[in-house]
Structures are given as structure tokens and as C-alpha cells.
Amino acid sequence: MGTASGIIKALNSGIKHLAIKRFTLRYPEQKLKFVGDGYQFDPVSGVGIAGLKGRHMLFHDKCTGCQLCSIACEGIAEAIAMVKVDEKWKQNKKSIMPQIDYGKCVFCGLCVDACPFYALYMTNDYELSSFSKEGLIYTPAQLQVKPNIKQDAEIKISDRGATHG
Amino acid sequence: MISKLPPGIKVEQKGDNDKIMTLNVGPQHPGSGHMRIIVKIDGDYIVSCDPDPGYVHRGEEKMAEYRNYITNIPHLERPVIHDSCNILYPYCLGVEEILGIEVPERAKYVRVIASELNRCVYTLYWLAIYGIFLGHSTMFMWPAGDRELLIDLLEKLSGARVTHAYFVPGGVRNDMPSNFEDVCLRQINYFEKRIKQYDSIFYSNPILKSRTINTGVLRQNDAIRLGSTGSVLRASGIDFDLRKKEPYDVYDNLDFQTNVLKSGDSYARSKIPWLDMLESCKIIRNALEKIPKSGSVRVKLKPNPKAGNVETYKRVESGRGSLGMYIISNGKPEPYRVKISVGSFRNLICLPYLLKGEKLGNMPAVYWSLNYWPVEADR
Amino acid sequence: MNNEMPNKTEADHNKNVSQNNNSSKIIKNSADLPEFETNIANMLLDKFDKKLKIIFIKKNRIKVDVHKDNIVEIAKFINQNLKFDHAESVTGVDRPEQNEIEVVYHLGSYDPSISNQILALSTRTVRESIPNPGFDKTRLPSLRDVFYSVEFHERECFEMLGVYFENHPDNRRLLLPEDWADLPPLRKDFKIKGR
Numbered sequence: 001m002g003t004a005s006g007i008i009k010a011l012n013s014g015i016k017h018l019a020i021k022r023f024t025l026r027y028p029e030q031k032l033k034f035v036g037d038g039y040q041f042d043p044v045s046g047v048g049i050a051g052l053k054g055r056h057m058l059f060h061d062k063c064t065g066c067q068l069c070s071i072a073c074e075g076i077a078e079a080i081a082m083v084k085v086d087e088k089w090k091q092n093k094k095s096i097m098p099q100i101d102y103g104k105c106v107f108c109g110l111c112v113d114a115c116p117f118y119a120l121y122m123t124n125d126y127e128l129s130s131f132s133k134e135g136l137i138y139t140p141a142q143l144q145v146k147p148n149i150k151q152d153a154e155i156k157i158s159d160r161g162a163t164h165g
Numbered sequence: 166m167i168s169k170l171p172p173g174i175k176v177e178q179k180g181d182n183d184k185i186m187t188l189n190v191g192p193q194h195p196g197s198g199h200m201r202i203i204v205k206i207d208g209d210y211i212v213s214c215d216p217d218p219g220y221v222h223r224g225e226e227k228m229a230e231y232r233n234y235i236t237n238i239p240h241l242e243r244p245v246i247h248d249s250c251n252i253l254y255p256y257c258l259g260v261e262e263i264l265g266i267e268v269p270e271r272a273k274y275v276r277v278i279a280s281e282l283n284r285c286v287y288t289l290y291w292l293a294i295y296g297i298f299l300g301h302s303t304m305f306m307w308p309a310g311d312r313e314l315l316i317d318l319l320e321k322l323s324g325a326r327v328t329h330a331y332f333v334p335g336g337v338r339n340d341m342p343s344n345f346e347d348v349c350l351r352q353i354n355y356f357e358k359r360i361k362q363y364d365s366i367f368y369s370n371p372i373l374k375s376r377t378i379n380t381g382v383l384r385q386n387d388a389i390r391l392g393s394t395g396s397v398l399r400a401s402g403i404d405f406d407l408r409k410k411e412p413y414d415v416y417d418n419l420d421f422q423t424n425v426l427k428s429g430d431s432y433a434r435s436k437i438p439w440l441d442m443l444e445s446c447k448i449i450r451n452a453l454e455k456i457p458k459s460g461s462v463r464v465k466l467k468p469n470p471k472a473g474n475v476e477t478y479k480r481v482e483s484g485r486g487s488l489g490m491y492i493i494s495n496g497k498p499e500p501y502r503v504k505i506s507v508g509s510f511r512n513l514i515c516l517p518y519l520l521k522g523e524k525l526g527n528m529p530a531v532y533w534s535l536n537y538w539p540v541e542a543d544r
Numbered sequence: 545m546n547n548e549m550p551n552k553t554e555a556d557h558n559k560n561v562s563q564n565n566n567s568s569k570i571i572k573n574s575a576d577l578p579e580f581e582t583n584i585a586n587m588l589l590d591k592f593d594k595k596l597k598i599i600f601i602k603k604n605r606i607k608v609d610v611h612k613d614n615i616v617e618i619a620k621f622i623n624q625n626l627k628f629d630h631a632e633s634v635t636g637v638d639r640p641e642q643n644e645i646e647v648v649y650h651l652g653s654y655d656p657s658i659s660n661q662i663l664a665l666s667t668r669t670v671r672e673s674i675p676n677p678g679f680d681k682t683r684l685p686s687l688r689d690v691f692y693s694v695e696f697h698e699r700e701c702f703e704m705l706g707v708y709f710e711n712h713p714d715n716r717r718l719l720l721p722e723d724w725a726d727l728p729p730l731r732k733d734f735k736i737k738g739r
Binding site for chain 1: 231232233235236237238239240303310313314317320321322323324325328330338339340341342345351352355362365366369370371374461462463464465
Binding site for chain 2: 604605607629630631632633635637638648650652654656659660662664691692693695696697700717718719720721729730734736
């Protein structure tokens with residue numbers, strides 16, 4: 001192919017591109033919609049449930065303080081520490097629950113796979129920034145809170161290209 | 166005194182030839198990881214070149230000896246976070262062999278889909294940097310934008326945009342979400358339409374052609390002798406793709422072909438990954454047709470699985486060529502030795518060979534066309 | 545001479561053929577051994593007899609153990625007659641309890657007829673408890689003249705395990721920093737801090 005026709009071809013393709021809609025997620029205003037409520041794990045079948053691997057959620061009424069999540073994290077990020085809580089649960093004799101340091105966590109979700117009591121799940125919350133390192137350490141009380149975020153942008157494909165609708 | 170120095174260290178002798186100049190290119194971070202190339206130039210022409218990797222060496226092989234077969238997963242994918250499914254693939258295949266696990270049929274198809282999506286994600290990132298290396302900023306923006314389509318799919322599938330930690334010995338972590346097939350098919354069709362336009366904007370661009378055609382030519386017998394792999398090998402006219410030659414999982418059921426170009430120059434090396442992406446789209450569509458509609462995707466393992474005194478060498482075709490893992494077990498929960506043999510490291514030996522006699526200005530075009538990923542080569 | 549070598553990599557489920565090796569040199573093609581791989585192993589045994597030991601034959605994989613004095617000769621034969629034309633990886637394995645370091649060359653081929661085969665060629669060298677890389681007895685002949693592609697792999701093996709490759713043109717550091725003065729890091733007595 002000659003030089004001129006190559007340039008014309010490239011220009012033609014570029015001009016066609018002018019008619020295509022913008023494919024940019026305007027992030028703080030728009031947020032991507034995810035599948036489900038975050039990554040979960042079913043210990044009976046041994047298979048996870050698809051979802052975003054975001055911030056964890058701890059169910060205090062199910063946690064037994066068995067430390068399996070902490071042991072799973074030992075070889076990975078060492079982000080989980082077991083701390084004492086001021087709550088009395090009959091399944092949790094030692095009253096210890098995981099505390100997660102998101103400065104270390106790599107969001108692999110293997111702690112969720114390790115939990116046999118449906119106590120630790122992951123949620124769609126990924127906005128975890130903080131002004132201090134201490135602010136990234138989430139105590140069991142903070143992990144109990146269900147995140148409330150509006151995420152509705154999805155990739156839509158039309159004749160004029162893909163957009164985040 | 167000098168003879169007492171260990172062989173790892175050399176005292177540089179003052180050269181008597183003043184014409185030759187030594188130039189350190191790097192260690193900068195061109196979007197991929199630090200890498201230094203020491204070139205000796207005579208005027209504009211490169212006399213010799215000495216690649217100096219190791220700036221991002223983090224000892225993955227040593228780390229793997231201290232962790233058990235499951236907790237090795239998140240750190241073993243770190244060398245190539247864009248291609249994390251493919252680097253975990255040989256590890257999972259190897260561990261499955263030494264533990265004697267049979268993977269469910271549906272999991273094999275899900276693995277193929279995930280690894281092909283990942284190959285495209287890696288190739289787009291690589292192509293974007295190749296564009297910006299050659300001053301073609303449109304080619305940086307388009308792949309970086311289109312990558313979002315596939316990142317979105319992988320995020321729906323595995324729950325993370327990069328570093329998926331999705332493959333485990335015994336299958337995959339979770340099943341596909343409910344409407345994934347439709348979404349995947351729609352986005353892959355659109356994606357294929359998009360990347361076909363790269364031909365007009367990039368590959369038939371006369372400026373790119375004049376910069377890459379006939380620069381850094383790797384002849385066929387040299388490609389064999391240097392042991393190059395992946396797109397570098399296939400651009401030199403050797404039809405070698407492990408997905409065809411040694412089909413793992415369900416690649417022998419799927420309908421695709423390998424792309425081979427004869428010329429062996431930078432242009433061919435930059436075109437092969439793009440042709441592979443078009444082929445990947447075909448594989449994904451084919452796999453979505455043939456996937457069993459239901460079934461388990463993961464075999465339950467014991468908490469700390471142990472293997473006997475066995476060893477295995479498994480290899481897969483990653484985005485950068487053959488990726489092998491040599492796993493030796495000695496009956497403990499941790500592997501005795503894990504050796505990662507990566508395509509980037511094997512292709513690195515071509516760089517001094519290709520750059521000899523080349524103009525300095527052509528160095529980025531040759532260097533990045535080797536499909537080299539510094540972090541993966543250093544491990 | 546190889547028969548005295550302890551062989552730890554033998555496993556129960558690896559189809560171990562080294563026992564019937566001494567009585568009959570040629571491996572009988574039994575039903576559980578793949579035919580093609582057995583033929584390659586037999587060709588090697590035909591030529592070199594006692595100089596090598598077949599450790600296992602699996603589908604697409606053969607492992608051969610040789611003494612370090614014979615490795616160049618055998619590698620040349622593998623390269624020229626068996627069409628294995630490049631090395632995929634060179635792995636050093638530290639085995640302190642046997643006081644030796646094993647180096648495994650994974651040889652592959654781009655010839656279409658055997659491109660799915662991997663021949664693992666392993667050899668062993670003495671391990672010194674206080675290593676002095678480059679000056680002690682931990683040495684092996686380099687295969688760089690036979691398989692050009694091992695050049696960087698052998699450099700990596702030298703810095704990571706302290707195995708000096710004789711006749712290698714370029715035994716410099718590759719990945720480790722130039723001022724690394726500790727033990728070679730992939731030896732078992734080099735411990736990661738905190739573990």
C-alpha cells in the first residue's frame with residue numbers, strides 16, 4: 001500500500017471516530033454496577049459466588065473466633081489480626097474477631113474461602129481511602145456495617161459505540 | 166588483585182577507542198517495570214548492547230518455598246498482573262498433576278475463557294505502550310479504552326479488575342454470574358469490531374511501517390537457536406503454539422488457528438499479538454457455545470494438601486509465549502522448589518542480537534516488539 | 545558411576561524404570577509407558593548405556609540423569625540426533641541432605657514432530673556448606689556451546705545457586721544487585737527474614 005493511501009485510510013478511520021460516543025466513565029458521579037453483593041463463598045459446595053472483591057463484611061452473630069481467616073492470610077498479606085470485642089456471643093467463647101488492615105490487604109478473597117461459618121463476605125465497597133494509616137485498619141465494629149453506595153453505570157453498546165450509560 | 170574478584174564483578178577497563186560511547190538507557194519505567202539497557206554506540210549505530218534486568222526482582226521462587234499450594238496463588242500472579250490468569254495456569258495444572266486432581270469439565274471451559282480474556286487485556290496494554298513508544302498517541306488511547314470492555318468482563322467473572330486470583334488447583338474460585346454469557350458475547354463482538362479498526366489506524370500507517378519494517382530482523386534459524394518463544398517465534402515463521410502443540414484443558418476441542426508471519430522484523434512481531442487477539446475472540450465465542458450448561462467448577466481440596474516426592478513441568482501459551490512451571494514436591498505442604506520459566510526472560514537473549522548494527526532511534530521499536538515484560542522476566 | 549547416586553526424585557507414581565535398567569539396557573515397551581517417549585529413551589540408552597539413567601518417562605516428558613563429566617557429550621547427541629534445539633529453562637535445585645546441587649535443563653524442540661516433548665537433562669555437582677561462588681568446587685561444564693539459549697539461564701543459576709559454569713563466556717550477575725555478598729539466595733540455608 002502506498003504512503004498516500006495509508007494516510008488517507010488512517011484519516012478516514014479517525015474521522016469516522018468523531019461520530020462515536022464518548023467511552024469514559026465519569027467516575028465520582030457515575031459508578032460501575034457490579035454483579036451481586038460482592039464475593040461470597042459457600043463452604044458446603046466449596047465454590048464461591050461471583051461478585052466484586054471489595055471491603056469485607058463480618059457477621060458478628062456467626063463469627064466463632066476460629067482464626068481460620070487469620071491463618072489463611074498469614075502466607076499472603078498478614079492483614080488480618082484477631083482482636084478482643086466487648087460482645088457476648090454463645091458461639092464465640094473467646095470473644096475474638098478479625099480486624100483487617102486495608103493497607104496490607106491484597107483483596108484476594110482467600111480469607112472468605114477459609115471461613116466455614118458464612119461469617120466473612122466481601123462487599124462492593126472499594127472506596128477505602130484514608131488520611132492516615134490507622135484509618136485503614138477496620139475494627140470488627142466497622143466491618144459489621146453494610147455499605148450503602150449507589151452503583152448503576154453499565155456498559156451499553158449501540159450502533160454509535162459503547163458508552164457507560 | 167583484579168584476578169581475586171569474584172566472577173560476578175568485572176572492573177571496567179578504560180577503552181582506547183574513543184569513538185565508542187556507552188549509553189545507559191534506563192532504568193526507567195515505561196509503564197511496565199524498570200529495565201536498563203547498556204548500549205555502546207558508534208555515532209548513531211549500536212555496536213553492542215547489554216540488557217540489565219533485575220530492578221524488579223522480588224524472589225517469587227524463594228517466596229513460593231515458604232507458602233503452601235493455595236497461599237502461593239496471590240503472590241505468583243504478581244509478575245504479570247495484566248495476565249494473571251495465564252501465569253497461574255501452569256501452576257494450577259502442575260499442582261493438579263502432583264496432587265492427582267481431575268478438574269470438572271465446566272471449570273476447564275471457564276478457565277479457557279478467562280485466560281483468553283486475560284491474554285487480550287495484556288496484549289492491549291502492551292500495544293498501547295508500543296504505540297506511545299513510537300509516538301503514535303492514538304494507538305495509546307484506543308487500546309487503553311477498549312481494554313475497559315474486557316476488564317469489565319473479568320471483573321464480573323472474578324471480582325477484581327487486575328490480580329484476579331481466580332484460578333486455583335482444582336478449578337476456578339467461582340462460577341460465572343448468571344447472565345455472563347450474553348454480556349460476554351455482546352462485548353466480545355463489539356470488541357472484535359473495534360480492534361479490526363487498528364489495522365487502518367496503526368498497521369497500515371506508512372510512518373509505522375517505515376519505522377518497523379526491516380528493523381531488527383530475526384531469521385528463522387536464529388529464532389530457534391536463541392530459543393525465542395511466543396509472538397517473536399511465530400513472527401519468524403515457525404508455527405509453534407502450545408495451545409495447538411500440547412493442548413491443555415480443552416484447547417483441543419476448540420476451533421482456532423495460529424498466526425505465522427514470515428518476515429521476522431519488528432512489524433511482524435507487533436502484528437502477531439494483534440492477530441492473536443482476533444483469534445482469542447473466536448476461541449471465547451467457541452468456548453461459550455461448547456461450555457456445559459451446569460456442573461461444578463471447583464474440586465474441594467483438603468486444607469493443607471500434600472504431595473509425594475514428585476516433580477512436574479507444565480507449560481502453557483501465555484501472552485508472551487510459553488510459560489512453564491517446574492514444581493518439585495517433597496511431601497510437605499509447601500513445594501520444595503518452584504521454577505518459573507517465562508517467555509520474557511527467554512526472549513531477552515534476542516535483544517543484544519537484534520540491536521547490533523541497528524540505529525539508536527529504532528531501539529524502542531525493537532525492544533518493545535520482543536513482547537518483553539520486565540517484571541515477569543525478573544520474577 | 546551413576547548407580548551410586550542417591551535418587552530422591554523417584555516417586556511411587558512416577559513410572560520408575562531405573563530398576564530394570566541394569567539388567568536389560570533397553571526399556572521394554574509396556575502398556576503403561578508411552579511409546580514415543582520410550583523410543584527416545586531407548587535411543588539414548590543405546591548410545592550411552594551406563595552413562596545415563598532414565599529417571600522417569602511420562603506423557604511428553606522424559607527425565608534423564610547424567611554425570612557432569614558426560615553432560616556435554618550427551619547434550620551434543622541430544623541436540624544433533626534427537627532434534628532438541630533449545631533450552632526452555634535451567635533450574636538449580638539445592639539438596640543439602642545429599643550435599644549436592646542438582647541442575648535440570650528442560651530441553652524443547654521446535655521441530656513439528658517432537659515439539660510437544662520436553663527432555664529434562666539433570667546433572668549434579670558438589671555442594672559446599674560455606675559457598676564461595678566461582679572459586680569452590682561447585683562447578684559444572686556449560687552447555688552454552690551446545691544450546692545457545694542457556695546463556696542467560698546459566699547466568700541466573702550461577703547467581704542464585706552459586707554453580708559456576710565453566711567455559712561460559714559471561715558469568716556476570718544478572719538479576720541480583722552487584723554488591724550481593726550473602727549466600728546465594730536460592731540455597732536452602734538462606735532464610736527469608738521472619739519465616
